[in-house]
Amino acid sequence: MLRHHCFASVFVAGMLVALGHSTAAAATCESLTSLSLSASAVTLAETVTAGQFTPPPGRGGGPGAANVFASLPSFCRVAATLKPTSDSEIKIEVWMPVSGWNGKFLATGNGGWAGTIGYTALADGVRRGYAAASTDTGHTVGNGSFIIDHPEKLVDFADRAVHEMTVKGKAIVAAHYARPPTFAYFNGCSTGGRQALTAAQRYPDDFNGIIGGAPAIYGSHQSAGQIWIWQATHKDEASFIPPSKYAVLHDAVLAACDGLDGVTDGVLEDPTRCTFDPKVVQCKDADPSTSSGSPRAESRGEGGANCLTAPQVEAARKIYAGPVNPRTGKQIFPGLYPGSELGWAASAGAQPVSYASDLYKYVVFKDPSWDPLSLNFDSDVALAEKVATPLIAIDADLRKFASAGRKLLIYMGWGDPGIPPGYTPEYYKNVVSTLGERNAQSSVRLFMVPGMGHCGGGEGTSTFDMISVMERWGEQGNAPAHIPASRVRDGKVDRTRPLCPYPQMAKYKGTGSTNDAENFVCN
Numbered sequence: 472m473l474r475h476h477c478f479a480s481v482f483v484a485g486m487l488v489a490l491g492h493s494t495a496a497a498a499t500c501e502s503l504t505s506l507s508l509s510a511s512a513v514t515l516a517e518t519v520t521a522g523q524f525t526p527p528p529g530r531g532g533g534p535g536a537a538n539v540f541a542s543l544p545s546f547c548r549v550a551a552t553l554k555p556t557s558d559s560e561i562k563i564e565v566w567m568p569v570s571g572w573n574g575k576f577l578a579t580g581n582g583g584w585a586g587t588i589g590y591t592a593l594a595d596g597v598r599r600g601y602a603a604a605s606t607d608t609g610h611t612v613g614n615g616s617f618i619i620d621h622p623e624k625l626v627d628f629a630d631r632a633v634h635e636m637t638v639k640g641k642a643i644v645a646a647h648y649a650r651p652p653t654f655a656y657f658n659g660c661s662t663g664g665r666q667a668l669t670a671a672q673r674y675p676d677d678f679n680g681i682i683g684g685a686p687a688i689y690g691s692h693q694s695a696g697q698i699w700i701w702q703a704t705h706k707d708e709a710s711f712i713p714p715s716k717y718a719v720l721h722d723a724v725l726a727a728c729d730g731l732d733g734v735t736d737g738v739l740e741d742p743t744r745c746t747f748d749p750k751v752v753q754c755k756d757a758d759p760s761t762s763s764g765s766p767r768a769e770s771r772g773e774g775g776a777n778c779l780t781a782p783q784v785e786a787a788r789k790i791y792a793g794p795v796n797p798r799t800g801k802q803i804f805p806g807l808y809p810g811s812e813l814g815w816a817a818s819a820g821a822q823p824v825s826y827a828s829d830l831y832k833y834v835v836f837k838d839p840s841w842d843p844l845s846l847n848f849d850s851d852v853a854l855a856e857k858v859a860t861p862l863i864a865i866d867a868d869l870r871k872f873a874s875a876g877r878k879l880l881i882y883m884g885w886g887d888p889g890i891p892p893g894y895t896p897e898y899y900k901n902v903v904s905t906l907g908e909r910n911a912q913s914s915v916r917l918f919m920v921p922g923m924g925h926c927g928g929g930e931g932t933s934t935f936d937m938i939s940v941m942e943r944w945g946e947q948g949n950a951p952a953h954i955p956a957s958r959v960r961d962g963k964v965d966r967t968r969p970l971c972p973y974p975q976m977a978k979y980k981g982t983g984s985t986n987d988a989e990n991f992v993c994n
Contacts, residue, residue, distance in 0.1 A: 580659015805893025814888030884923030
């Protein structure tokens with residue numbers, strides 16, 4: 472750990488000297504506009520006084536985000552445009568506390584197709600005392616259309632933007648504070664989770680510690696899996712499962728499997744142990760008097776309000792099973808797990824997951840009019856694996872990353888309805904096999920979160936602080952034997968549990984409240 476710390480400091484200091492910067496004296500915030508960085512230009516450098524930052528329209532981060540910015544301390548805001556290729560235009564921002572800098576650097580990840588700076592994530596970093604950085608990944612479009620005829624922009628989005636942001640961001644920090652950061656971390660979920668594992672695989676020297684949630688690392692196959700879910704409920708109109716019936720399935724799953732972990736609490740600790748056939752909720756008849764009565768409902772054969780029709784049952788089976796190659800019978804990607812039903816609208820709603828359809832539209836076929844109902848689960852998936860290579864980050868050989876004491880925390884919700892979660896433990900197993908059990912335990916941990924949805928939410932204890940866990944592990948050597956987590960409802964904590972390192976599970980000790988973490992142990 473110390474060896475890498477020294478290496479990182481020497482590396483950044485040497486980089487600054489090569490760029491013509493002295494580390495002898497700190498640069499004022501406003502003077503950073505004259506900072507010379509290779510193939511880059513600083514476009515803004517200003518001191519933002521406490522509580523005075525106003526995000527661009529539509530970038531406030533949702534309800535309550537105004538309080539996030541209002542409570543910020545003063546910070547130096549630097550914006551830059553990076554042009555590593557002639558077709559690159561990567562925007563980044565680096566926010567640095569005016570006082571109380573903790574000496575560390577935090578790079579933040581994106582969601583979906585990115586295209587925006589993550590102001591809320593930057594604010595969280597500054598509040599913690601970090602010099603924080605974010606990038607739009609080289610474009611300002613909310614879908615994948617920016618990729619057509621711009622192969623370099625695909626590379627920027629896939630990995631180069633985060634790497635360039637990190638290198639230039641560290642240089643900006645070192646110039647401003649007259650010393651490089653002592654530790655550098657990355658934190659992201661979904662696309663940010665892919666960025667996290669991509670960094671570990673392709674740029675192992677960029678970060679001391681990496682946090683990757685719900686990692687979208689297998690673009691070709693994951694997207695096929697997401698489209699499979701959508702096709703299951705849309706190829707035949709009768710197979711559509713209305714959101715009003717998700718609870719019917721969910722309640723039946725809980726009735727069948729909730730007690731398998733020793734606690735009946737509305738959450739499956741390990742849904743892989745749940746054997747559930749949705750036929751148990753199939754309607755006994757098609758009596759119109761028990762239907763919703765609407766013409767659309769009748770045309771779809773929705774049956775009774777508390778049961779599923781035969782086509783809907785078959786659709787649910789396909790969703791749980793996941794896609795298979797029709798020629799070889801080989802599993803392409805896992806399906807959704809029992810317990811995720813309340814969130815199925817994310818994948819089985821009116822439209823497919825936009826990331827999935829866009830990947831095939833703009834990366835694979837370069838045809839905006841491509842129809843997701845036409846996906847061939849043999850040849851099209853094989854083609855996607857060839858042409859979407861930059862978005863595939865499944866290399867399990869993390870020996871370079873792990874060799875100097877670097878740490879990787881991966882987490883995923885068992886109830887994720889957007890990215891089927893089954894591939895994440897599979898990838899982790901491949902890493903352990905490659906590194907060896909001992910080396911893997913000292914550098915990589917996976918936490919599968921019972922009941923959690925996509926990057927948060929759901930029925931489980933989905934509130935936790937991975938950054939603090941990473942700090943204790945990366946800086947103090949305290950490997951996480953468990954992670955404290957809570958469930959927050961109506962603004963109040965109503966349950967706490969330990970999150971356990973995979974493949975361990977939280978086991979009830981047999982006495983005390985099942986809503987209190989102290990009554991559980993990981994084993």
